[in-house]
Amino acid sequence: MLRLVSSAIIAGFFAHSLNASPPGLVPRDPGTLPGQRAAHAPVIDGTLAEGEWPEKGHGEGFTDKDTGNPSDEKGEFWLCYDDKFVYFAGRAWTDPKRVVADEYRQNVDLSGNDAFHLAVDGLNSGQDIDLFSMNAQGATGLRLSGGRAAKTEWLGEFEAVGKKTETGWQVEARIPWSLVRLPAPGVRDMVFNVLWYRSNKSNTYEWVFTRDDFKNFPHWTGVDVPQVSNQRSVKLLPYFYAGIDDDNRHIANAGLDLKTELSSDLTLVGTANPDFRNIENNILSLDHSYFERLADDARPFFQEGSRFRSFGFDQRIYASQRIHDFDTGLNLYGTLGGGTQLGLISTIDFGNQSTFAGSLGHRFDATKTLDLAYVRNEQEGARSDAFNLFYDQRVGEYDLFLTTQMTNDEVAKTGSRIDTGIFRQNGGVNMSFEFIQVTPDFFPRLGFSPEQDLRGFSASYGREIQPKSGPVQGWVYQGSANSFTHLDGSAYRQSVTAEAGAQLRSDYSVQLAAEVSKFEGSNDHIVMLQLARPISNPYRAVSFSVASGRFGGEDYRSYGFNLRYKPVKRMQVMARSQWVDFHGFDNQVVLSANYDIGRYEAVGGRLVRQGDDWNWYLSYRLSGKRGNEFFLILGDPNSPTFRHSLILKAVIPVSVRY
16 A cells, blocks of 8 residues: 555656646746835835825735735735835735734734735845835834844844725835845845735735746846945843842853854854853654654754754754753854855853854855755764755756765764755645665764664655635645665665645634554554634634554554633733653643733743643743843743742843944
């Protein structure tokens, strides 16, 4: 059965590649929008006055970014500029009662909110995209190229004002040129696009349907790029905290973060004695896996410039979670011109460990990319080196890729990994086929490689469909298969997975998945079902999940519950629980709550139960603005059990010009 289904998936992959794209999925020609200098700066008040915005800077007509289907609701935007700012306005013609606009603050995550997103690649590199997001309350989100920590003095900010109207919602924004990575002053063409997230569809739409292909992105033409005055400075973020720990023991600590722009394209971040104790880490679920899993790293030092560092994908030679504590670190990232980007990061734990990781990427043109990376760990009895080469070339609608990784470890000796294949992900269809080989001694000590000693293939095919009528708003299906042996030819693992999901116009969603597998001689299987409602509101929703199967000859059962609720306007409560019956009973409960006292003040906390262990903490924070920030923390966010601790922390930004 495994071989039969695997063959069907592979046959479907190649059959699709021989057929033309379905009707309605042909991308429109790359669009252009002429750069319009504003004769008079638009008033940013959320009201689109007649004649306020230049008609030549107007665009309308959006398509689903995954399927290419035209939006059944109208969206439009305007774009212009002057010597100091880029000005953007967006208008959505939709049911205002279904518009989600719960966020009202600056520099926040707008996921789930109806929002317009202006994406700008000022260097035309295909790599340095700055994303400016805004919703119907004028809340803003920033995702600047390379990744930035959240402190306003480091990240920057822009102004937006939005409002709901009788016909939908609209927003106006003023974005400083200093937030955009820019070429030299003069008349230039820039790559850009406008995206529109519709909560009533739970889909993102884009002005020009690009198929995620850089050569299809629209151009903002003839823009007279100004000379942006960026005063050279070192931005310092010293922190201090003091308090009482277990047994009334007094504790105190201090440290420093710094950031400076070495040039318009290179940024240097440094830290001395960073504070990781008071950062809330992510928590993994209890889902079954034969292999190691890693939670995402929430520490700001490692988030800075993260998109300039490429070390692999599902298996990578560098994972910052491996570095627990260190005394000092440096982080350099940016572009070197000509489509080349650089990311270097190093840490030192004096007397114990020093690490270095560097990545160099180059985009030759819109279709070819090469990334090289090197990682070094210096530690007594655990020295290691790791190398990564990744090459990607787009041919028509397909990406051909090759990843080669090598390690040389003091203990595990020399190993290698190769991963090569082809994938396509656009037009509502995603498919992939890849060959993987990993030697037994492949060991990236600072990386993530959950399995070794294997050779074989993996293939997948999926489709997203959006009916124009009926109770189903959209549905997806996905099939995947893999077959791996050990390098000596003995059996290792095989699996076939089928998944299907439906999003109903009644705001329900249903997901069903099943997997049949064989792992090291064990015949396994699992079936999973999830129900959720509503799917259009990220702040008020509930979901249930159940899974039943068998692993290693033992029955497996899992039950999950997720709740997001707003009892009052400024309070968000989230609860997650999971019960697992497998080799005994285990359970997990995660409950968090946050109440906004004002735009920059909040109280919150989290309670975590893992088996028989309980931990909770409470906090007050005055943050998110320019100037000093203060935090009062009762408990330890990351302790396995409750820790008697009360800490007052202050962060005092200082800027030194040079």
